[in-house]
Amino acid sequence: MASNVTYHKIDELPRVIPIFPLRAALLLPRGEMPLNVFEPRYLAMIDDAIRGDRIIGMIQPEPDSAEEDQRPDIVRVGCAGRLTAFGETGDGRYLVTLTGVTRFRVAEELTVSTPYRQVKPSYDEFALDLAPGEGQEAVDRDALLKTLKDYLEANSLEADWDGIRRAPNEALVNALAMMSPFGPREKQALLEAPDLRSRAEILVAVTEMDLARARGDASSSLQ
Structure with missing residues (x-):
């Protein structure tokens, strides 16, 4: 799914991003991840992302965290993706596609009032992710x-x-x-x-x- 926005430098990326913890999910730069979103907190996250810069961080819970944990510890490295497709199902779900932009390291998780979690990402060590075909x-x-x-x-x-x-x-x-x-x-x-x-x-x-x-x-x- 082509994006209308191309990021050339990490300075162009947002300093705070929402995160979507999802076990065994892997998003990589320029890869496409379809998501079926139904939890209220993540529906709110999609709504806010559409109104904002459309960037969402995909990240895994720690492997040893319990499946039923609503706020699991997270690993330190995820991938920021841009919302490039969006559809409503009519039964309260969103069908969306994230296109990978760059990996990030969690510098800090923020205390926020939103129902979804947000972090300050550090993109510095992954700057080459912005170069298509690198390596x-x-x-x-x-x-x-x-x-x-x-x-x-x-x-x-x-x-x-x-x-x-x-x-x-x-x-x-x-x-x-x-x-x-x-x-x-x-x-x-x-x-x-x-x-x-x-x-x-x-x-x-x-x-x-x-x-x-x-x-x-x-x-x-x-x-």
């Missing part, structure tokens, strides 16, 4: 595609290989990372990877471990 030439594309092929075959899944082959490395790595079925810790490792090459290597390694475990389970069941 994509260093990605081992062959290794990534081989691992993807192995994963699809092991799970009897199909893919649009023409689209995959046409996709630039950044779009391919980030889309596969966001769609991956892994847990909160793996998703956080993918988010915090220092560069695109590292993210691709983590994705390959985690996928290969998952495939190895599956093969081991299959072998055990045959003995």
Whole structure:
């Protein structure tokens, strides 16, 4: 989903942002995340974002926090996304799309009167996130595609290989990372990877471990 706004410098980004804690959710720069929003506090957050700069921070609760905790501790690194699509369902829900802009580190969580949480983000260490395609030439594309092929075959899944082959490395790595079925810790490792090459290597390694475990389970069941 294309954005009408392009951010060239971190100084152009808001100094305070609302956050949406969501377990095992991964948003990456220029990636697209569809959300089905129904909780009143997050409906209010979307309303305020539309009236403001349209930036929302996606972030995970701490992995050890309880699922039912209404105000869990959060990890320190998330990704700021711009609200690029919005629709009402007629039954009180919003269907929205966030397009990733840049990662951020939580500098401070604020005491606020809004029903949703807000933080002061620090974008400094992630300034290169604003540069499309940064570092994509260093990605081992062959290794990534081989691992993807192995994963699809092991799970009897199909893919649009023409689209995959046409996709630039950044779009391919980030889309596969966001769609991956892994847990909160793996998703956080993918988010915090220092560069695109590292993210691709983590994705390959985690996928290969998952495939190895599956093969081991299959072998055990045959003995």
